[in-house]
Amino acid sequence: MDPTLSKYLMIGAVLFVCGVICMATKRNAIGILMGVELVLNGANVNLVAFSHYTTLGIDGQIYSLFVIVLAAAEAAIALAIALNFYNNHLTIDVDRANKLKG
Amino acid sequence: MSGQTLFFTLFALGACLGAIAVVVSQSVIRMAFWLIISLGSTAALFFLVDADFVGAVQLMIYVGGTLVLLVFAVMLTSSGPYLKIDTSPGETVLAGMVALLFLFMVVVTQLGVDWDESNERIATAVGIDREVAAFDSGSEGNTLRTIGMSLLGLRPDLGVATASKPHTGYLLPFEIVSVHLLVVLIGASYLARAKRRRDS
Numbered sequence: 018m019d020p021t022l023s024k025y026l027m028i029g030a031v032l033f034v035c036g037v038i039c040m041a042t043k044r045n046a047i048g049i050l051m052g053v054e055l056v057l058n059g060a061n062v063n064l065v066a067f068s069h070y071t072t073l074g075i076d077g078q079i080y081s082l083f084v085i086v087l088a089a090a091e092a093a094i095a096l097a098i099a100l101n102f103y104n105n106h107l108t109i110d111v112d113r114a115n116k117l118k119g
Numbered sequence: 120m121s122g123q124t125l126f127f128t129l130f131a132l133g134a135c136l137g138a139i140a141v142v143v144s145q146s147v148i149r150m151a152f153w154l155i156i157s158l159g160s161t162a163a164l165f166f167l168v169d170a171d172f173v174g175a176v177q178l179m180i181y182v183g184g185t186l187v188l189l190v191f192a193v194m195l196t197s198s199g200p201y202l203k204i205d206t207s208p209g210e211t212v213l214a215g216m217v218a219l220l221f222l223f224m225v226v227v228t229q230l231g232v233d234w235d236e237s238n239e240r241i242a243t244a245v246g247i248d249r250e251v252a253a254f255d256s257g258s259e260g261n262t263l264r265t266i267g268m269s270l271l272g273l274r275p276d277l278g279v280a281t282a283s284k285p286h287t288g289y290l291l292p293f294e295i296v297s298v299h300l301l302v303v304l305i306g307a308s309y310l311a312r313a314k315r316r317r318d319s
Contacts, residue, residue, distance in 0.1 A: 018124060018127065018128050018131075019123075019124050019127070020123065020124070020127040020167060020168070022234050023229065023230065023234070024127075024131065025164070025168070026229045027226060027229065028131050028134055028135060028161075028164065030222060030225040030226055030229060031134075031135045031138060031139075031222065032134065032135070032138050032157070032161070033225070034218050034221050034222045034225065035138035035139055035141060035142050035218070036138070037218075037221065038142050038214050038215075038217065038218045038221075039141055039142045041214060041217075042142070042206045042210055042211065042214045043206065044205075044206065045147055047147055047189060047192050047193055047196070048147060048150055050189065051141055051150055051151070051154050051189065052141075052142075054154065054158070054181070054185065055138055055141060055154070055157070058157070058158060058161055058181075061161070061165075061173075061177070062134075062161060062164065065164075065165050065168055065170045065173055066168060068168070068170065069168035069169060069170065070168075070234070071234070071238040071241075072238060072241075072242045073238075073241075074276055074277070075262065075265050075266060075269060075276050076269075078170050078172070078173045078262060078266060079266060079269055079270065079289055081170075081173050082172075082173060082176060082266070083292060083296060085173075085176055085177060085180050085181065086180070086296050086300065087296070087299075088181075088185065089180050089181075089184055089185050090299060090300055090303040092185045092188055092189070093188065093303055093304075093307045094303055094306060094307050094310070096188055096189070096191075096192045096307075096311075097306070097307040097308075097310035097311035098310060099192055099196065100192065100195060100196065100310075100311050101310055101311065103195070103196040109196045109197075
């Protein structure tokens, strides 16, 4: 099992699919955030693998750095929203976030 | 079996199984633990493809920063009623089937592309000098200087820039991200400040 571009892309695919399913099935808001982190991480694996195995050079790594920074910012904001939601509803279950429902 | 193959297999399994365990486990703290395993293995995979700076940043920001933030959020929100939040078994089965179909689709698509051939086409279309632009394995484990200069708008890895073919650095995205981080910092502290509960 030598490392090749195709295998790295498959790891990225597994991370992406796990993240999407995590976002879709978890009812805990923090679990959904973890799904988002997995999806972004799968994208990072692809970017870094392309940076190494093709002639695209260092650009892939720089893009993955931006993705990491934006993921950290997103996590901070989303956790602040989750804390606010918990303060108002005394739960973190996203199924109970139905105040805007008509 | 060479060392690289061994470590690649180990960390690939760590990343994939960790991600699957994040989906499967129901307790949030266990999910955070498996996420640490998965993200740490991914950082090791980055080290294996000579992306040492990205791997280090992944370890520091994701595992050291974001995960700690997530664990704090779990601690702040897990007390009180509705503590156990489970996914129903029917949903789990359905999600598993959808996941397998989705994974099958992505993997088949990915295997259907000849990456070497498309790489050649992109290199000729963009006009990248392959010898210069290819990831330099001679400077293996030394991406820090190149990345830092690229973030300042210089591209030492692309050779000499000419007026007809200037190089594009990343100074503007870097500045935008800096201001974005400042805004996020202010916004997060504004959103998360202590407030009186409305409905208690």
